[in-house]
Amino acid sequence: MKNILKIPLELRALIVLLTWAVEPRYQHNSLIVRSNLFFLGGLSQISGTEREMIYLNLTFKANIRPWEDITASAPIPIDFYHGTSASTDDYTIYIFGGEGNKNNDKFVYRFTNEPKGNTVSWNDRLVTTGTPPSTNRYGISSAVDPIKSYIYIFGGKSIDEEGQEIINNDLFRFDYLGLTWDIMSNASSPTKRYDYTSTFIRGFIYYIGGIEQSGQNSTNIVNINEIYIYNTNFDSWSSNKTAGNLIGNRAGHSASSTSDDTIIIYGGSESIPPDVLTAAKPLLAVLDVVTLKWSAPSVQLSNGMSELPELAYHSVAIFEDYMIISYGNSMTDSTINPNVYVINTTKLKSIDSNPILEKKSNKNKIIIGVIVPLVVILIIVAIRIWYYRKKRPDDGISSMSTINNNLNNNNDERRLSNISF
Ligand SMILES: *[C@@H]1O[C@H](CO)[C@@H](O)[C@H](O)[C@H]1NC(C)=O
Ligand SMILES: *[C@@H]1O[C@H](CO)[C@@H](O)[C@H](O)[C@H]1NC(C)=O
Ligand SMILES: *[C@@H]1O[C@H](CO)[C@@H](O)[C@H](O)[C@H]1NC(C)=O
Ligand SMILES: *[C@@H]1O[C@H](CO)[C@@H](O)[C@H](O)[C@H]1NC(C)=O
Ligand SMILES: *[C@@H]1O[C@H](CO)[C@@H](O)[C@H](O)[C@H]1NC(C)=O
Numbered sequence: 001m002k003n004i005l006k007i008p009l010e011l012r013a014l015i016v017l018l019t020w021a022v023e024p025r026y027q028h029n030s031l032i033v034r035s036n037l038f039f040l041g042g043l044s045q046i047s048g049t050e051r052e053m054i055y056l057n058l059t060f061k062a063n064i065r066p067w068e069d070i071t072a073s074a075p076i077p078i079d080f081y082h083g084t085s086a087s088t089d090d091y092t093i094y095i096f097g098g099e100g101n102k103n104n105d106k107f108v109y110r111f112t113n114e115p116k117g118n119t120v121s122w123n124d125r126l127v128t129t130g131t132p133p134s135t136n137r138y139g140i141s142s143a144v145d146p147i148k149s150y151i152y153i154f155g156g157k158s159i160d161e162e163g164q165e166i167i168n169n170d171l172f173r174f175d176y177l178g179l180t181w182d183i184m185s186n187a188s189s190p191t192k193r194y195d196y197t198s199t200f201i202r203g204f205i206y207y208i209g210g211i212e213q214s215g216q217n218s219t220n221i222v223n224i225n226e227i228y229i230y231n232t233n234f235d236s237w238s239s240n241k242t243a244g245n246l247i248g249n250r251a252g253h254s255a256s257s258t259s260d261d262t263i264i265i266y267g268g269s270e271s272i273p274p275d276v277l278t279a280a281k282p283l284l285a286v287l288d289v290v291t292l293k294w295s296a297p298s299v300q301l302s303n304g305m306s307e308l309p310e311l312a313y314h315s316v317a318i319f320e321d322y323m324i325i326s327y328g329n330s331m332t333d334s335t336i337n338p339n340v341y342v343i344n345t346t347k348l349k350s351i352d353s354n355p356i357l358e359k360k361s362n363k364n365k366i367i368i369g370v371i372v373p374l375v376v377i378l379i380i381v382a383i384r385i386w387y388y389r390k391k392r393p394d395d396g397i398s399s400m401s402t403i404n405n406n407l408n409n410n411n412d413e414r415r416l417s418n419i420s421f
Helices: 008-021 347-353 355-363 396-408 411-417
Strands: 029-033 036-040 054-057 067-069 084-087 092-096 108-113 120-123 142-145 150-159 165-175 180-183 197-201 204-208 211-213 219-221 226-231 236-241 254-256 262-266 284-288 293-295 315-319 322-326 340-344 377-382
Touching: 029 084, 029 092, 036 092, 036 315, 084 142, 092 150, 142 197, 150 197, 165 211, 197 254, 197 262, 204 262, 254 315, 262 322
Parallel strands: 029 315
Antiparallel strands: 029 036, 036 054, 054 067, 084 092, 092 108, 108 120, 142 150, 150 165, 165 180, 197 204, 204 226, 211 219, 226 236, 254 262, 262 284, 284 293, 315 322, 322 340, 340 377
């Protein structure tokens, strides 16, 4: 299972294949289910809303097609973008809300991919009890408690009965085994906000960044040095100040956890849409949730990359020690970023116990984009690939073999030589 990742070249090849198969997008989600990487929804320049279901097998063997396109049998049932998703076991994906979700849709849809019986389908008739958020919640993020089988979803934007956009600060809990919804405590809860991130770590959920309501008609970028922490055991909130490096406020960023005590955030905008997105700095930052200290490790770029990509409304999935960053809005040139990047986070895990870094960040209080004299992260793959637009025939399956055939003929030599790592 793990062998493939010991060979960076194969991982590169794999990401290249992926870049060919999936259309670049933003406000999408990506999830790992078993070792399959799914891309869910989002908006693209060419087709608008993406309903395709494509996944990539990250442990594929040579000569076996690494991806599946199951759009023909299981298209995403709604226009899904700017929503949230979660995977709860090896076979199940939930998607929640989204900006394209209409009032006659449901808030939650479930996709199951059972190995036995070959059921690959969206369960449109999923019946839940209790009170879910209104169907059109968006700018939301979900946090999964895999021990107690709950998914938590906070706040976000929605459209009220008068058709006005409103911002919320209620916390919903979805029991994904019992399929019931509960509204949780709002005592000391965060301000009304959207485009934040939420990350579950050992019973606590960490809410970082986003855009908050600051007056009747005004919004602010949330102070990233004030982290709201929800205690799932006591159904209670606390608000905690962070220390360490100065990290720019942001929304539309990503947050993920590769170990039990760190959250890595990436990208995000310091301006509020519909203003032009501007990259918050540093692009990558790490929060130690034990000490609540931010650090801003420098990132080594692989050959062919001149800088870290400035992304917002991208997606991140964690596979073993690798953080796979995909697509999103490129803030450098206001386009949709066509690339997928992989960051090897192995060394990142130890940085907070590194006394040299600690001392540095205390001495120089205002450090943005600090160059730490340690190679902290290694970007192992950066794809500069000219964008291959898939020409999909009517049937998704044959489109796959089309791509497969392309990859097997001599043109590929030419294509691959255009990719610099
Ligand atoms: C990831 O980083 C670790 C630690 O530096 C290293 O041992 C491993 O080989 C790296 N993985 C790849 C695929 O380069
Ligand atoms: C991925 O591909 C490998 C080799 O083809 C296969 O053994 C494995 O079951 C696949 N994994 C998933 C999750 O489908
Ligand atoms: C908590 O929710 C109740 C019921 O919706 C509401 O009346 C109250 O204002 C909320 N409190 C806070 C602090 O948001
Ligand atoms: C907020 O906007 C609404 C509708 O545009 C307007 O009627 C209202 O007066 C505004 N309120 C404030 C405090 O500016
Ligand atoms: C956050 O603040 C609460 C209340 O002040 C405190 O009990 C808790 O220990 C703090 N958490 C962290 C991780 O510092």
